[in-house]
Amino acid sequence: MKFTILNNLSRCALTALLSVSSFSGVAVAELGPDPSSVRINGISYAGSGCPAGSVSQNLSEDAKAFTLLFDSYVAETGPGMPLSLARKNCQVVVDLRFPQGWSYSLFTVDYRGYARLESGTSGQQVSSYYFQGQPKTGNLRTTYYGPAERDYQIRDTLGLDALVWSPCGANRALNMNTQVRVTAPSQRRALMTIDSIDGELKHIYGVKWRRCQ
Template identity: 40%
Template structure:
C-alpha cells in the first residue's frame, strides 16, 4: 500500500510539473512578437539619388507576408579599364523609403542579402558598402565587403544583426528609412586595357537586395 501511495504521489507531482511547464510556454508564446497581417507593410520610394540609381532605375517590392522587402536596381555598375569613363570606378545610390506599418507595430532591419555580378581581372579589387539608418538618427547599420581578382561570376553576401543590436524605429514616429549603397572598383595591378567591374544590376530579375524585417509590438 505504501508503495502504491508513493507512486501516486510521484505521478501527481509529475503532472503538476508538466502543467507548470505548459503554462510557462503558453505565456511565452503570447508575448512573442509576431509580424502584422499579410500585405500590411507598404513602401514608397520618396527619393533616389546617386550615379548608381538614375531616375526610374530603382524599385522596391514587399513580400506578401510583410517579413521582407526587395530593392532592385537596373543601372548599378562600377567599372574600370577598357573604355570606362574616369568617374565610373565609383557608383552610389541613396534611397529614401517611406515605410508604412500598421498601428501598434514597429520594425528594424534584421538581415540583408546582397547579390550581384563581378568580373575582376587579376590584380583588380572592389568593395561594396552599405549604410542604413532612420531619418534624423545615427547610422543604424554599416557594412563593407571586399573582392579581389581574378573573379568572374555571381556573388552573394549576407549581413545579420543580432537581437541585441537591432535598431527599431521609435514607436509611433514617422521617419524615412535611408539606404546608402556604394560600389568601388580599383584596377590595381591589372591590365588597364581590360575591363573590371562590380554590379548590383538586376536587369535579369535575379540580382536583388533583400532586406529582412524584425517586428515588435509597441
C-alpha cells in the first residue's frame, strides 16, 4: 500500500484534544508536557477515503489539539452504483514527538458529518488505533439507521480499561484505521460522509497524557 507523507503544518480539521489524566497507581495528575516540546514530526495516510493530496494537518500553538482534514471521505450506495463506493477507509499514521517521561492515549472520538439514509438503510463509522509494536487495539463504532437526512455530531468514549497507551521510553507512531460504510437493500439509496459544516471532512480525537513511572 502506498502512503502519502505530510510534513508541513497547514489547514485544519481530525482534531485531537490533549487533556489531563490521573490514574491511581499508574499516573500522576499533570498538565501535560511543555507545549513547545510537542510536535507532529510527520503524518502518512493511505486508503480509498483519503487519496493522495486529500489530507492536511495542524498542531495548535498550545499543543492541546492536532487536526487532520480529509477532502473526500464519502460512502454511498444505490441503484447502478458499484459496491466499492459503499465503503471507504483511511489508515493514518501519526508520528507525534514529545519529551521522554510522558505517555499518551486517545480516549474520545468526535465525528461531524452528513447522512442521507432511505428507509431500511444504515450508515456506520468505525475507528481503531494502536501504537507500533503494541498488541492492544482501541475500537470505536457508531451506526445510524434510515430514514434520516441531517448533519450529525457524535462523541464516543473509550472506558479506562480500554485505553491504549503509548509505550514509555520510546516515540512510537500512532496508527489510526478509520472507515465509513453504508448498507442498503436493492433499489434503496444511502450516503454518509465525515464532514464539518463548511464541507471539510473532520474527525476529532480526545487524548490523555500521563507521566511514566
